[in-house]
Amino acid sequence: MQVRDVLVSAPGKAILHGEHAVVHGKVALAVSLNLRSYLCLKATTGGNLCVNLPNIDTFLSWDLRDELKLLDPDLVRRLREFVGVTNGNLNTSQMATLSFLYLYLSVFGSGELPSLTVSVWSELPTGAGLGSSAAYSVCLAAALLCASGAISSPLNDWDHTARWCQEELELINSWAFQGEMIIHGNPSGVDNAVGTWGGMLRFLAGKIIPLSRVPLLRILLTNTKVPRSTKVLVSRVKDKINKFPSIMAPVLDSVDAISCTCEKVLSEMTSEPITGEHYNALEELFDINQHHLNVMGVGHPALDTLCRVTLAKGLHSKLTGAGGGGCGITLLRPETSSAVVQATVQDLKDCGFDCWETSIGGPGVQQHAPCFLQFSFCPVGGDRVALKDDEESRV
Ligand SMILES: Nc1ncnc2c1ncn2[C@@H]1O[C@H](COP(=O)(O)OP(=O)(O)O)[C@@H](O)[C@H]1O
Numbered sequence: 001m002q003v004r005d006v007l008v009s010a011p012g013k014a015i016l017h018g019e020h021a022v023v024h025g026k027v028a029l030a031v032s033l034n035l036r037s038y039l040c041l042k043a044t045t046g047g048n049l050c051v052n053l054p055n056i057d058t059f060l061s062w063d064l065r066d067e068l069k070l071l072d073p074d075l076v077r078r079l080r081e082f083v084g085v086t087n088g089n090l091n092t093s094q095m096a097t098l099s100f101l102y103l104y105l106s107v108f109g110s111g112e113l114p115s116l117t118v119s120v121w122s123e124l125p126t127g128a129g130l131g132s133s134a135a136y137s138v139c140l141a142a143a144l145l146c147a148s149g150a151i152s153s154p155l156n157d158w159d160h161t162a163r164w165c166q167e168e169l170e171l172i173n174s175w176a177f178q179g180e181m182i183i184h185g186n187p188s189g190v191d192n193a194v195g196t197w198g199g200m201l202r203f204l205a206g207k208i209i210p211l212s213r214v215p216l217l218r219i220l221l222t223n224t225k226v227p228r229s230t231k232v233l234v235s236r237v238k239d240k241i242n243k244f245p246s247i248m249a250p251v252l253d254s255v256d257a258i259s260c261t262c263e264k265v266l267s268e269m270t271s272e273p274i275t276g277e278h279y280n281a282l283e284e285l286f287d288i289n290q291h292h293l294n295v296m297g298v299g300h301p302a303l304d305t306l307c308r309v310t311l312a313k314g315l316h317s318k319l320t321g322a323g324g325g326g327c328g329i330t331l332l333r334p335e336t337s338s339a340v341v342q343a344t345v346q347d348l349k350d351c352g353f354d355c356w357e358t359s360i361g362g363p364g365v366q367q368h369a370p371c372f373l374q375f376s377f378c379p380v381g382g383d384r385v386a387l388k389d390d391e392e393s394r395v
């Protein structure tokens, strides 16, 4: 089968409000980050399927004539069934491999399986609440659909970067959601929606509304480096809701109201002069939501430390993503001086955390011209990552 070489990227995300509650049908507000995952897919002739995942130290290769012919339609059916199972205990590498194989077989399974090398690298910390799983799934879906011809290649000869039309983005998003199902068990779909469309989104029960008019927010991102798994945390919250339904329902309703109030404040900030009151409201919403997330059982002492250290500098923080460790976001006011930001960053680094100011609202999934690779590198912890050498393909 003829396949196209493809290079794509998708952004990570920060959830401003609504993590976990969004899994239970409440509103979430999420925004794309300027940190991205990249995927390079190359057609090969060696009869192998190779996958290079340097961020998670996974380098695999299967012989299509030998091992992979065992992956028949029946196995695809069983993988589909597996996707419905939420309590399988897979490790980082197995989850990433399974979602890759699932999408590869779903896209190509009805014909001859093509020989490929797929390499994925990311600027996002893995498993830290910034949607690395969704960026990975969106890249896989876009690249495999594009390579197979199921969607177009939007790149013209003169473009460096291009995006797909709305209909094709919807297809990418729906396949990325399948990938997220393997990694998360029961995802809401908000992360893959941000990875696909970028910008700031309001997400409610699968309905995605892009917020086109949003103020420029300054955000500090802190990675506590405490490892956690979204899948485990999502199922922990579900257990708590099942155990104490009448206690947890008002908490989820309150988070929903926080997301709606935040959306209203953000919209006011674009239609009237921005005042300190707007920022006071945004800060209070961070504080209230952080308490709710603790009530849901997804806090962590390291996240408490983050909130305490930033509050000592007059700044307000909350966890972002699934919690239980991972990352938090801190709202910076326009008047927050760079001296205060620098002192806060230093205090957080002294706690052993990674911390950096970030810009938000980057573009959703994109296709890049091959020459883009000359300018990009594989920034894992700031280092260039050497991908496994194989006979034909090397990033
Ligand atoms: N760059 C990557 N390469 C391969 N797999 C990845 C990558 N980024 C994320 N993943 C997959 O996503 C999982 C982390 O997902 P998750 O627990 O949802 O955390 P996150 O908050 O980063 O989305 C990893 O265990 C791995 O299976």
Ligand SMILES: C[C@@](O)(CCOP(=O)(O)O)CC(=O)O
Residues within 6 Å of the ligand: 018, 019, 020, 021, 022, 023, 128, 129, 130, 131, 132, 133, 184, 186, 187, 188, 189, 190, 191, 230, 234, 320, 321, 322, 323
């Ligand atoms: C907790 C949740 O709301 C967000 C999870 O984000 P992340 O995988 O921690 O980046 C789950 C979901 O929406 O599917």
Ligand SMILES: [Mg+2]
Residues within 6 Å of the ligand: 131, 132, 133, 134, 184, 191, 230
């Ligand atoms: Mg995730």
